[in-house]
Amino acid sequence: MDKREIEVDIKVPNQTRYLSLIGRIGEDIAKELDKYSGDRETLAYHINLVLTEAMVNAIKHANAGDPDKTVHIFINITDNELFIRVYDNGQGFDINAIPPPDFTQLEDRGRGIFLIRSLMDFVSYRKVCDGNVLEMRKRLH
Template identity: 40%
Template structure:
């Protein structure tokens, strides 16, 4: 069964109060700086509790930022990646947006297909969905929103 996730040409809705927003060039060393800033902010706000949760969110953020830099912006230093942390009374969310063309859901390998196990890519969305409460793609896939309920 193909992987299901929200994928729309629409812009994302209001994600709540912006807590941290940053813009970074599409180079991998900048990814680590952004990842560490986002994780530090998540810890400071007590949105992350414990080493295991830190490790899982580090993995999700790394996957999202690498995808934006590598697949979205194709390592073009002229293109930027926007990363942000937002909060509502019930949840917090991460937004990662690139300047790429997006992707088609039909291009995402079916995780239940045994042939997919041999592919070098295609497991990132499955990974993110297993850790976050919701994974949504806007602007045809160039804007990723990861949601997590509080508490």
């Protein structure tokens, strides 16, 4: 591991009460990025948000709300890139089948993946051996 690299690997129960814990960890990591030239408060918020959205996605859609399952989050951050992986062990879904929100319609739902796609440079969701992983990358320069 590079000297300037930070890695966080955490597993939490499949419950929304842990959203604030994960979001807070994401914000604290953003504040450690000494070399980041942009607005660190905004970056902190964005990391908090994508982690929250990805975790909710895993809890509600992928793991179907089963509180006995776990969500596994892996964050890797260097001077150049933020890389987040959120693993679930549920049925999964087709991320490409999720349409962008229709701004002319006022829907209660359907903005989570849109927010992730808006704030990150690369997003994918694919099957792995015992579940699925949502991968998100953001360039920091």
